[in-house]
Amino acid sequence: MANTYIEEFSQRLPKVELHAHLNTSYSMSFLQDLMRQRGNINGVSIEDLRLADAKPMDQAFVIFSKLHQIFRTEDTIYLLTRSVIREFAEDNVKYLELRSTPKQIPETGLTRDVYMQTMVRAVQDCEKEGLDITVRLLVSIDRRQGVEVAKIAVDLADRWMKSTQGLVLGIDFSGDPKVGDATDYIPVFLDAARRGLKLSLHLAEIPLYEETKNVLRACCGHCTMRIGHGTFLHRYESDKGHEEIEDLVVQWKIPIEACVTSNLLSKTVDGTGTHHFWYWHSKQHPVILCTDGKGVFGCLLSDEYSRVAKEFSLGREDLVSCALSTTASIFENDEIKQRLRDILKKFCEKEQVAFPN
Numbered sequence: 122m123a124n125t126y127i128e129e130f131s132q133r134l135p136k137v138e139l140h141a142h143l144n145t146s147y148s149m150s151f152l153q154d155l156m157r158q159r160g161n162i163n164g165v166s167i168e169d170l171r172l173a174d175a176k177p178m179d180q181a182f183v184i185f186s187k188l189h190q191i192f193r194t195e196d197t198i199y200l201l202t203r204s205v206i207r208e209f210a211e212d213n214v215k216y217l218e219l220r221s222t223p224k225q226i227p228e229t230g231l232t233r234d235v236y237m238q239t240m241v242r243a244v245q246d247c248e249k250e251g252l253d254i255t256v257r258l259l260v261s262i263d264r265r266q267g268v269e270v271a272k273i274a275v276d277l278a279d280r281w282m283k284s285t286q287g288l289v290l291g292i293d294f295s296g297d298p299k300v301g302d303a304t305d306y307i308p309v310f311l312d313a314a315r316r317g318l319k320l321s322l323h324l325a326e327i328p329l330y331e332e333t334k335n336v337l338r339a340c341c342g343h344c345t346m347r348i349g350h351g352t353f354l355h356r357y358e359s360d361k362g363h364e365e366i367e368d369l370v371v372q373w374k375i376p377i378e379a380c381v382t383s384n385l386l387s388k389t390v391d392g393t394g395t396h397h398f399w400y401w402h403s404k405q406h407p408v409i410l411c412t413d414g415k416g417v418f419g420c421l422l423s424d425e426y427s428r429v430a431k432e433f434s435l436g437r438e439d440l441v442s443c444a445l446s447t448t449a450s451i452f453e454n455d456e457i458k459q460r461l462r463d464i465l466k467k468f469c470e471k472e473q474v475a476f477p478n
């Protein structure tokens with residue numbers, strides 16, 4: 122099948138995006154417009170903000186801190202959120218869980234509450250505009266900021282979940298995996314789950330056997346959760362008894378958010394062909410293609426679908442199956458899951474592709 126054919130099909134395919142960080146999901150055209158209007162903000166130029174070639178993961182974190190120099194005010198966060206949602210909608214993403222770390226910046230008057238309010242307002246304005254996409258929000262915990270700030274994030278998410286009737290529906294745990302130990306956050310995760318928040322945890326993005334095992338042992342069965350990246354879940358050494366990690370993931374059917382381009386550019390995986398997406402997909406374990414940061418990593422969600430289609434010789438029906446299976450892993454309820462399946466069914470009728478049973 123010609124490449125362009127599968128690329129166009131991936132673009133038209135109704136998709137679900139479950140792992141997108143707000144500040145890393147800008148588009149170049151959005152940044153160009155912003156800088157045209159305001160000049161280089163805080164001395165940051167556009168060239169500084171894209172990871173063009175594969176570099177060790179630390180380089181991505183250098184870019185993240187530059188981005189945080191740009192998005193420091195209520196109005197830039199509002200504009201960013203609206204434009205990110207619009208761009209996902211243009212790529213035929215029908216359901217998006219967008220995550221971000223609420224910032225507190227006294228110089229600009231930003232508080233964590235204002236940050237949340239701004240994101241929520243942008244989502245609601247996109248709804249009013251009639252964009253054909255359902256958006257939900259996750260509050261990110263940055264592991265570089267420590268447990269006390271994590272508790273604040275959970276309180277914030279809880280309050281905003283209640284006041285928005287579930288538009289905010291969960292917690293993301295992210296940040297530089299080399300900093301701190303996720304084990305310390307287990308009580309925070311359990312508390313969030315008790316309050317009805319869902320959890321998406323960056324785990325095993327790099328080989329960290331102990332913390333991965335500790336978190337899974339404590340949270341499996343107590344939290345509705347997904348794993349972000351999970352690159353090393355199946356790559357620990359079995360002769361050291363490490364297979365417990367994979368066993369827990371399989372036993373509890375924990376969905377894995379696979380960010381292929383992000384992992385390639387951060388050098389945690391050396392090729393699409395060896396990416397763990399295929400390992401889990403072949404086992405029929407829930408695995409969801411995601412962008413992570415479509416700005417920093419320069420990829421659309423449709424690119425992720427066509428990338429794996431080309432690598433693993435997937436056809437249209439296979440891609441529909443992938444998209445269909447992602448609907449089971451969203452944090453929203455059965456009604457929304459069914460709505461997404463209906464959208465895919467209609468799409469198949471139109472495209473004359475068999476709808477998977």
Ligand SMILES: CNc1ncnc2c1ncn2[C@@H]1O[C@H](COP(=O)(O)O)[C@@H](O)[C@H]1O
Nearest residue numbers: 142143144145185221222261263295296297
């Ligand atoms: C490369 N893989 C990754 N691993 C871990 N954390 C990541 C990440 N990509 C992004 N983030 C997290 O998301 C923040 C940016 O978005 P927000 O300011 O929250 O919207 C980063 O500062 C980091 O904490």
Ligand SMILES: [Zn+2]
Nearest residue numbers: 142295349413
């Ligand atoms: Zn991420």
